[in-house]
Amino acid sequence: MERGLGTKCIHLEEAEGQVDHYGAISYPIYQTATYAHPAVGQSTGYDYSRLQNPTREQLEKVVASLEGGIDAFALSSGMAAISLMMELFSPGDHIIADADLYGGSIRLFEHVTKKNGIEFSSVDCYKENLEVYIKENTKAIYIETPTNPMMNVTDLEAAAKLAKQHGLYLIVDNTFLSPYFQNPLKLGADLVIHSGTKYLGGHNDTLAGFLVTNREEIKERLRFLIKTTGAGLAPFDCWLILRGIKTLGIRMERAEQNAKVIAEWLKEQKIVTKVIYPGLKEHPGHEIMKRQARGFGAMLTFQLKSRECALEILEKVRMIKYAESLGGVETLVTYPTTQTHADVPKEIRERNGITESTLRLSVGIEDVRDLLYELSQVFAEVSSVVQSEN
Numbered sequence: 001m002e003r004g005l006g007t008k009c010i011h012l013e014e015a016e017g018q019v020d021h022y023g024a025i026s027y028p029i030y031q032t033a034t035y036a037h038p039a040v041g042q043s044t045g046y047d048y049s050r051l052q053n054p055t056r057e058q059l060e061k062v063v064a065s066l067e068g069g070i071d072a073f074a075l076s077s078g079m080a081a082i083s084l085m086m087e088l089f090s091p092g093d094h095i096i097a098d099a100d101l102y103g104g105s106i107r108l109f110e111h112v113t114k115k116n117g118i119e120f121s122s123v124d125c126y127k128e129n130l131e132v133y134i135k136e137n138t139k140a141i142y143i144e145t146p147t148n149p150m151m152n153v154t155d156l157e158a159a160a161k162l163a164k165q166h167g168l169y170l171i172v173d174n175t176f177l178s179p180y181f182q183n184p185l186k187l188g189a190d191l192v193i194h195s196g197t198k199y200l201g202g203h204n205d206t207l208a209g210f211l212v213t214n215r216e217e218i219k220e221r222l223r224f225l226i227k228t229t230g231a232g233l234a235p236f237d238c239w240l241i242l243r244g245i246k247t248l249g250i251r252m253e254r255a256e257q258n259a260k261v262i263a264e265w266l267k268e269q270k271i272v273t274k275v276i277y278p279g280l281k282e283h284p285g286h287e288i289m290k291r292q293a294r295g296f297g298a299m300l301t302f303q304l305k306s307r308e309c310a311l312e313i314l315e316k317v318r319m320i321k322y323a324e325s326l327g328g329v330e331t332l333v334t335y336p337t338t339q340t341h342a343d344v345p346k347e348i349r350e351r352n353g354i355t356e357s358t359l360r361l362s363v364g365i366e367d368v369r370d371l372l373y374e375l376s377q378v379f380a381e382v383s384s385v386v387q388s389e390n
């Protein structure tokens with residue numbers, strides 16, 4: 001019987017019993033840069049930690065198993081993972097990229113990848129016919145679903161089918177749902193990306209990134225690249241992520257429960273004009289997500305009546321923190337305009353629907369009563385300030 005994902009987060013069957021770690025339940029941190037050889041021409045399996053380290057290998061096996069990949073790569077951040085992934089492409093290649101993406105990915109593509117001769121078409125992958133953008137030199141489709149921060153949902157199976165027909169890689173940044181709620185490789189994607197800083201780590205205490213694949217040729221290429229470019233995750237950080245993953249299942253479930261309650265609550269607020277959460281029935285991607293994911297996640301975006309309302313909320317939150325990032329146990333509120341998407345040109349931001357009255361909430365695992373209590377207080381204060389100014 002295949003183990004459930006909640007169990008896989010805690011136990012990795014293949015690795016059990018292979019090595020004697022004195023029965024340590026917590027996988028040891030191999031804080032070593034290099035390894036002694038038993039004899040000339042022999043190796044323990046580890047030669048130098050840039051290539052591989054046992055703690056990193058353990059983490060990579062866990063993440064590969066959660067995503068249903070043949071291999072995973074642990075990098076020093078999500079952006080390090082995306083940068084390494086871009087080394088799979090050559091000058092002259094063309095990539096179709098989702099229009100609404102994590103701001104750092106847009107910045108990387110615009111200011112780093114393009115100068116290396118790689119072309120991009122920025123497309124609303126959730127609603128456009130992607131086929132018309134495919135050119136002779138197109139090599140990949142790069143998407144997020146749901147997207148950051150507008151929560152657009154792309155049909156993964158349809159995108160994978162199109163990619164297969166045209167011999168393209170489908171690359172999916174799966175950070176927002178984590179492998180607990182969505183497994184793009186199982187729906188036909190070739191490569192999955194995670195910012196491990198977010199749900200996999202889950203505690204806002206370390207940065208990490210992952211690439212996961214089920215394609216032999218991508219795996220070979222990435223093993224060469226991680227050894228050559230050197231952004232593999234350090235042993236202690238690997239251990240932190242391994243520890244975080246143990247509770248991924250219960251964290252995802254609790255955060256999602258909280259997010260559903262908060263989304264419904266926000267809908268009732270006079271200063272809120274729109275709540276964008278795929279878990280709401282009226283969200284255009286709701287039905288697709290029900291089919292392709294096991295949950296709706298805990299990220300939601302909402303529009304306020306005015307810029308003032310948004311800024312006042314950021315000023316007034318206390319337990320909820322005004323901070324960048326997401327996916328941790330703590331609830332965070334983000335202002336995409338000046339934080340995650342500050343480097344995205346204003347026209348593109350506005351085209352995607354991000355305005356100065358847009359806020360993004362990463363719902364944590366606190367008692368939902370306390371979250372609602374804080375939000376009620378903050379919203380009441382904001383309403384009175386905004387009214388008295390008018």
Ligand SMILES: *Cc1c(COP(=O)(O)O)cnc(C)c1O
Binds near residue numbers: 173
């Ligand atoms: C945060 C994030 C990244 C970048 O990851 P870092 O760990 O911050 O480098 C990439 N994609 C998405 C969707 C993210 O949320």
